Amino acid sequence: MNPDDLRTALADLADEVRPVDLSDRARATSRQTARRQVAATATAVAVVLTAGGFAFAGQPGFDRRPVGPADERTGNPLTEGEVTAATVRVPVWQTAGCPAGDVRLSDPGPELARWGPVTLGDVDRDGTGDALVVLRCQVGENQVLALHRAPDGTVATLGQVVTDRPVVGGAFIAETQVGPPGLVEVIWRDGAVATAERQRRTYEWNGTGFSQTSGPKSFPPAAYDVRISAKPVRLVSNAAGDRAGDLELTVENAGTITLGAAKVTLETPVPMTVRSMIGAATDHPDLVQWADPPLRLEVTLKPLLPGDRTTVTMRLVYPRGMRPAGGILSMGATGDATPDDNQVSFVAR
Amino acid sequence: MDEFDDFVRARTPALLRSAYLLTGDQHLAEDLVQTALARTHRSWRRLDASENAEAYTRRTMYHLQVSWWRRHGRRPEWLTGDLPEPRARAAGVDHANQAAVRITLRNALMRLTNRQRAVLVLRFFEDHTEAEAADLLGVSIGTVKSQTARALARLRAVAPELSDLYVVHAKGPTR
Structure with missing residues (x-):
């Protein structure tokens, strides 16, 4: 691996990040930290005073x-x-x-x-x-x-x-x-x-x-746990020379939370179109990034109860002359105890 | 503290780029930079020059990332399974090629430990020397060397196709 190529690739990857202004957020975090420290000090003081028999x-x-006391039971x-x-x-x-x-x-x-x-x-x-x-x-x-x-x-x-x-x-x-x-x-x-x-x-x-x-002091931890899987896409050529096939992805809600509108992100490095989509909350995916590869789409799932699974079928069409490639399907992994199964790749041949 | 705002606006884009490579996620990158900037804000009066502030922020950012690694162990690896095939090397598909590199590299980076990723970003993205990287991470130069070697070896192991793609990327279409 050539270090210069690695530099180029890292710089290219870093271009994906969206610039945002963090001034206000950084200041707010700073103030919250300061306030927590003051509150901790105040709590310590209060405990000492209470232990000493004082009251405010x-x-x-x-x-x-x-x-x-009896003399206050009036009014x-x-x-x-x-x-x-x-x-x-x-x-x-x-x-x-x-x-x-x-x-x-x-x-x-x-x-x-x-x-x-x-x-x-x-x-x-x-x-x-x-x-x-x-x-x-x-x-x-x-x-x-x-x-x-x-x-x-x-x-x-x-x-x-x-x-x-x-x-x-x-x-x-x-x-x-x-x-x-x-x-x-x-x-x-x-x-x-x-x-x-x-x-x-x-x-x-x-x-x-x-x-x-x-009474209880907290609710039992809510477990977020999704599992995504996909079958290989078998492509066939049509009369126009395009190659088309169905991508069948399945999401299982293995957690304890009802997923209201969970999203599956599809990334693929080559241009293609989604001609139809069945089984999702909408009949077409949202285009997140199109002009600059990788192509990135989002599929919004129907509400998914704990223990249930849902399957979405998408008809993928690769234009004539374009060599088909697969892609990666992923779902948010924050808080998921088993994030390994929140992402899967699929092949299209 | 207008100077702090000026500093944040000027340096956040660069900090976010490094944080994105460290975390692999836009929101995690924002959180990391935000936390590091908050600590800088609290120490602003002690940091009398913007160079000091940037060094302090970057050092904090890397320490936060590595300390997270110490507390939680290795970041879970993402199983990528079969990655997309290398694209056709015909003219006009260079964007697709770059995209493939990005996808593959991002997933490969996520299969490194936080410390290995930090060393790679410091050495090959921010172009720090081994001594500078060691100073920023608070480790010895030997640790930087060994972690770099392990990180590169791990990259080759988890994404052997990267080498091929880099060659294509560097030399252009070959057929």
Whole structure:
């Protein structure tokens, strides 16, 4: 192998990458890293203070009372009208850009929204009615917020019950309920497996914050596992001198996730056309790259349930005078425990 | 930090090209460069010249790639099975020839370890000397030499057709 040829080939291959501007993304990642480090430090400080018997009582907007002493079992329960008209302190989110601080629940602003009903019940076991609201930051994170009546009679934040993470395929908060006094029940859904059963997780107020006391802590890992195979294409010449044959590719969903619109990429180094396609979500593939070889096509599959397989048949036509070649069929391999079978080559003769 | 933006806009295309060869995937390449640039951003005040920044970013990029290799073991190999036949060597099909080289080389590179791929990219794409490559990777020159030899041997083993294609590519159509 000639080193100069290797240099040329590597440079040619590197030309495939699409230039993108990464300034904003790099800055965002940098800020997130810094924020995580600050949060880790703050957590360590909080743990030390708690262990030493201190509490953050008196912090504006928060009222961290101990669990229900008798003299606090007074006052009127919160009403839905009071809650929706209140301005409360929203604790920090996990996601950068989601606003914390004072928020008017009737008009949370462009980045936030309140969704679902206000749930009423005794959250902190003080014998009076508290409330739960769910706030959604528009980037996708949700947090369950517990509200109570402060000593001055206003609606105030008791604490953040739980937040979910705005991760594609991650679990998310679906609804909240107040169970027996002191128990907050949050219904979670699995973002990766739409058909998975919902989970009921219970949280309790311990005087300084909420912690989960029962129910599962996560959904079982969703396994993405696809297997692709193809048969050799047997070509025959037609009257015009073109050579045509059927490419039959099969995809098996061996994972636990329903594949909504999985794509198969077909790469081939020589010009050819797809005259027909049967068994896919559409009747023709999408042309991703045509002018500059390799020719690259994408086939969108029909929804594929776990354990099912699907077959797509494509009629390939190689123009007269063009020596047919096969190609490579591939599917995304990120997260696949067995990526070897996400790609297969086929021959056309 | 406008200088940082200027640096990112000027150097990202080149960084992405190297990252693409290291990862074989557009999105993974973007992630790798983005992470390396984020670390550069956090250290920007210490990097008082753009040359330092680029060297720092590239060093970070290679270390991230190799440390990923250390944490997760070898990148899974892609079984390519029968690769496309070498194309007809008639005039007018040079593009097809180049495309075949690309497909074959990309798949062959993915069958190397991350470290072998890093050494090849440093030596034959970025044209670094063995000493420079060793410095960037934080390994000895001997390791660079041995990894280069193994990488080339592995390329020949997994894609013997590359040699033929390179000859055709270099000399033009022969029949």
